[in-house]
Amino acid sequence: MCKGTLVKLYLFTLVFFCPIAAKANIDIVQQLSFGKLAIVSNASVSTTTMRRNGTQLSTNKILIVEQGRPALIQLTDFPIYTTMTLTANTPVTSSMAYGGAEQFTVTALEMASTIKTDNLGQANFLVGGTLATSGNGGSYFNNATYDIYIDIELSY
Amino acid sequence: MKKRSQITQAAVLAVAGLSSLTAMAETATVSATVTVDNSIDFTATGTMNFGTLRAKADNTGTNCAYLTLVANPATTTLQSTAGANTTANCGNTGGSTLQAVGGTIARPTFTIGGVAGFTTLAVTLPTEVELTAALAPGAASFYLRDFTAYKTSGTPGAVTSTVQVDGTGAATFVLGATLATDGEASTSGYEDSIPYSGDIEVEVAYQ
Numbered sequence A: 001m002c003k004g005t006l007v008k009l010y011l012f013t014l015v016f017f018c019p020i021a022a023k024a025n026i027d028i029v030q031q032l033s034f035g036k037l038a039i040v041s042n043a044s045v046s047t048t049t050m051r052r053n054g055t056q057l058s059t060n061k062i063l064i065v066e067q068g069r070p071a072l073i074q075l076t077d078f079p080i081y082t083t084m085t086l087t088a089n090t091p092v093t094s095s096m097a098y099g100g101a102e103q104f105t106v107t108a109l110e111m112a113s114t115i116k117t118d119n120l121g122q123a124n125f126l127v128g129g130t131l132a133t134s135g136n137g138g139s140y141f142n143n144a145t146y147d148i149y150i151d152i153e154l155s156y
Numbered sequence B: 001m002k003k004r005s006q007i008t009q010a011a012v013l014a015v016a017g018l019s020s021l022t023a024m025a026e027t028a029t030v031s032a033t034v035t036v037d038n039s040i041d042f043t044a045t046g047t048m049n050f051g052t053l054r055a056k057a058d059n060t061g062t063n064c065a066y067l068t069l070v071a072n073p074a075t076t077t078l079q080s081t082a083g084a085n086t087t088a089n090c091g092n093t094g095g096s097t098l099q100a101v102g103g104t105i106a107r108p109t110f111t112i113g114g115v116a117g118f119t120t121l122a123v124t125l126p127t128e129v130e131l132t133a134a135l136a137p138g139a140a141s142f143y144l145r146d147f148t149a150y151k152t153s154g155t156p157g158a159v160t161s162t163v164q165v166d167g168t169g170a171a172t173f174v175l176g177a178t179l180a181t182d183g184e185a186s187t188s189g190y191e192d193s194i195p196y197s198g199d200i201e202v203e204v205a206y207q
Helices: A002-023 B002-021 B084-089
Strands: A025-030 A032-039 A047-050 A056-058 A062-066 A071-076 A083-088 A105-110 A114-116 A123-132 A144-155 B025-036 B041-045 B052-056 B066-069 B097-102 B109-113 B120-124 B128-131 B142-151 B157-159 B162-164 B171-180 B203-206
Touching (some): A047 A062, A047 A105, A056 A062, A105 A144, B084 B171, B162 B171
Parallel strands (some): A032 B025
Antiparallel strands (some): A047 A056, A083 A114, B120 B162, B128 B142
16 A cells, blocks of 8 residues: 555656656747947947837947847746746857957846746746947947847746 | 655655756847948939030139029029139139020939938038039139038928938938139130039038
8 A cells, every 4th residue: 555655656756847847948039139230439338228118229329220129038838837037147248250340248138037937837028138339449340240149047 | 664764755755856846947048139230321313413504714813703503492593692612712703704594403412311210410512523524625624612402301401511311211412502614724715515524522421
């Protein structure tokens, strides 16, 4: 009788634990874009902020030629009704491969500090951010696209 | 008693397994992109045309006559007034003459696009452009001075040193100028029925 109980308890543990770790899925539905910018001067630091609600602002010598968009991240197959804490490792600098170019820096991300999955283990969240120029007087390549890769940790 | 202990161990194992779930973490890597575009779409269409003129240069000194094509398209005829640069170069008429006798006047149109909405751009007009007759080397030249610009898009008005684009990043303006006869001591006059031409360079730039 007791031996049978032991087997059931082990099975319960395996069934409950293993599938969660294996199936959690993160899908970047839409990457973060700061759009197309004109850098009129880089003599001092200028910034542009892409907000989660889709609006974009700029300061100093950045002009927004084409507006960007926030990132959209979709979570599926996570534990249901689980609250997750979102943290980002900023600042992060771009890595333009061609020499002599100034780099951009994402100084901060704008996102919820926590999100909670629903009854299906799903959740979506938007990510905005602030981009800054170097401000040291150097030039950015015209008609060039700069990429910046940012890690967001979801802990629960 | 021994079996009960095994049950307890299994329960502890299960709890330990559940506890590890609360410390799990996943990492999402987001790509952020930005494109730099400092260029301005700036195009010119049409020509500046003063029509057909009767012209005579004064070969004896710094005398010249002039006519002005006003930038505002509402003015449909050439005017006899001139700006400071022209009058400084044409202190006296002397024996020079410049009269409109026909043809159609025209203004070049400059179109701005592809910039951030409501941006104010600096506009630089030329100081002087010489018009020469390619078919008659050595003939007297004409000179364009006192260039003016008039914005025809959005809220029309005179353009002094800047022009503001609209919400779509676009603006259009036309050009006027004063045409003067050759004020230098020329060795020859003007030739009939041949075109006199020159290049007019207009620059727009971010401030």
